[in-house]
Amino acid sequence: MTSNTANSVQILVVDDEPDLRTLYELTLLREGFGVETAETLADALQHVGERHFDVVITDMRLPDGLGVDLIRHLRAQQRRERCVVITAYGSAENAVESFKGGAFDYLTKPVDLQQFRRVIASAVHDAKASRNIGVAARDVEFPGNAGEAALARLVGESDGMRLVKERIVRVAHSMAPIMVTGESGTGKEMVASAIHANSHRGGGPWIAVNCSAIPENLLETEFFGAKKGAYTGSSQDREGFFQAARGGTLFLDEIGDLPLAMQSKLLRAIQERCVRPIGSPQEEQVDVRIISATHKDLATEVHAGRFRQDLYYRLNVIQIxxxxxxxxxxxxxxxxxxxxxxxxxxxxxxxxxxxTMMLDQLALDPLPGNVRELENLLHRAVALSEENQLQLEPSSLQPLIREAAGMNSRTGPPEDDRTALPSDLQRYLDNAERAILIKALRETGFNRTAAAARLGLSLRQMRYRIARLHIDTPNNGDGANEPF
Ligand SMILES: Nc1ncnc2c1ncn2[C@@H]1O[C@H](COP(=O)(O)OP(=O)(O)OP(=O)(O)O)[C@@H](O)[C@H]1O
Ligand SMILES: [Mg+2]
Structure with a gap:
């Protein structure tokens, strides 16, 4: 970094401890940054009222309020300052509070100066990235189309999915470590990549790693790289995932499957923000944002001693x-x-x-493998159907759905979850009724009279119910016994 560009960076340091304030100030001045200081929240508010900064570093506990209040104030005004909070050691709630309030990153006391410099460098880098692309403060939330496109690809407007999308936007623009959890095939990787696309790192690398797919003896090399000659026959330096993800995001999928020995090494790399390639005498600095995912219940894994608690806390600052x-x-x-x-x-x-009737059936008994399973099923149905058919054949879908649902008994959700109270009883009952009518119709070859008799209904009642529930039937003949 030339002193010229560094000089244009302005940082506000807020801390009531004079010694610490001076220490931070000197460290930053030595890096070539412009620095102003404030002792209290009121003092800080006055500073930010008078001018804009690139980065604000604030102690969490100030004599007249909290550092996160300053951040909330800046966020409310849609200011672009990247805020770094310094919190007391071990107070995980403070870190969570800070990120929720809109902090870019946090440091714990006692502050390690090397780490301090790295965190600030990353905040400055991020602040500059937003300045260079000339985004207005408001656009910081939605940098360009890639982020919006990633959100649009994440289909779903249910309350649950809306909450997920809101959180993605809220946390994207920080260094907050994020843990994405959910059952297999729910879209965890899509969510993680939408976070990346919505951050200022969106233009940087996206490295997705499936931790369960790497042989244990190769983990260290794969993650941290190796120097030429580290192994017999290795004639070139080898980049690890951390180096490849520099300036971008490293997605650690199936983190719950990482062996304990590797967990300690990963924790160190995340904490120190640097890695040592195998065979190298030197550590390398890596500015990487970490998102992890798992379908396991990590709290249980921690309890069982299979997952390090400190790593769990480190990765799980924000959970989606x-x-x-x-x-x-x-x-x-x-x-x-x-x-x-x-x-x-x-x-x-x-x-x-x-x-429609297939949709109804899926709604009544959703597939155990979630969106992935649904996608597989539709893939197979398309492959089985005739070319350029406008509607998939129920007859070819039926066995596929049955087959997929057959796995329900083995991999389905726990009983208490399946019998959970419906949020909309009428809808639930309609769905149940629809599925029963469809079943009866199918079993009688869509003979309405026979289906009605099976269910103890009159033909009139049957017709009424079919019409009310908008059930598609292949014919209107009440007596015809045509194969479907
Ligand atoms: N909300 C969604 N909208 C559109 N497609 C989705 C959505 N959620 C998931 N998918 C699709 O479903 C498939 C599975 O998604 P993804 O790989 O993100 O799930 P996952 O939770 O990581 O699964 P696993 O646990 O198997 O790793 C992908 O092909 C993805 O494109
Ligand atoms: Mg996945």
Whole structure:
């Protein structure tokens, strides 16, 4: 960094301890930054009222308030300052509070100066990135189209998904470590990549690593890299995931599967923000944002001694839980449409429609593997159907759904969850009634009279219910016994 560019960076330091204030100030001046200081919250508010800074470093506990109040004030005014909070050691809640308030990053006391310099360098880098692309303060929330596009790809307007999207936007623009949890196939990786796309690192690398897929003896090399000659036959330096993700995001998928020995090394790399490649005498600085994901219950893993508690706290500052499909059934129509569109685009065919009755059936008994399973099912259904068909054949879908749902008994959600109270009883009952009517109709070859008899209904009642629930039937003949 030339002193010229560094000089243009202005930092505000807020701390009531004169010694610490001086220490931070001198450290920053030595890096070539412009520094102003404030002793109290009121003093700090006055400073930011008079001018803009690139970075604000504030102690959490100030004589007349909290550092996070200053951050909230800046956020409310949609200011672009990157805020770093200094909190007392071990107060995880403070870190969470800070991030929720809009902090960029945090440091714990006693502050390690080397780490201090790294965190500030990263905040300055981020502040400059936003300045260089000339975004207005408001646009910091939505930098460019990539972020919005990533959110749009995340289909779903249910309350659960809306909450997920809100959180993505809120936390994207910070260094907050994020843990994405949820059942298999719920869209955890999509959520993580939307966070990346919505951050100022969106233009930087996105490195996704499946921790469970790497052999244990290769983990260290894969994560931290290796110097030439570190192993017999290695003739070149090798970059690790951390180096590859510099300036971007490292996504650690299935973090719960990382062996304990590697967990300590990872913790160190995250804490120190530097790694030592195998065979190298030197550590390398890495400015990387970490997002992790797991379908395991990590708290249980910690309890069982399979996951380090300190690493768990470090990674789990902010948690985003992606809800399973059965808790957001209202997303099914939009999801099916989007997935079919994607599949059709990939295979160059006309986008087929899913028959309403199939949607109803899926809504009643969602697939155990969530969106991934739904996507697989639709893929297979498209492959089985005739080219450029406008609607998927219920007859070809049926066995696929049954097959997928058959796995329910083995991999389905726990009983108490499945019998949870419905949030909309009428809707729930309608869905149940619809599925029963469809079943009876199917079993009688769509003979309404026979189906009515099976259910102890008159034909009139049957017709009424079919009409009320908008059930698609292949024919209108009440007596015809045509194969479907
Ligand atoms: N909300 C969504 N909108 C559109 N597609 C989605 C959505 N959620 C998931 N998908 C699709 O479903 C598939 C599974 O998603 P993803 O890989 O993100 O899930 P995951 O939770 O990481 O799964 P796993 O636990 O198996 O690793 C992907 O093909 C993804 O594109
Ligand atoms: Mg995944």
């Amino acid at each position: 839980v992606v809800p399973p499909l059965r808790q957001r059934r209202e997303d099914l129509p939009a999801l099916c449409a989007a997935l079919l569109r994607r599949i059709a685009l990939e295979s160059g065919i006309t986008v087929p429609r899913l028959p």
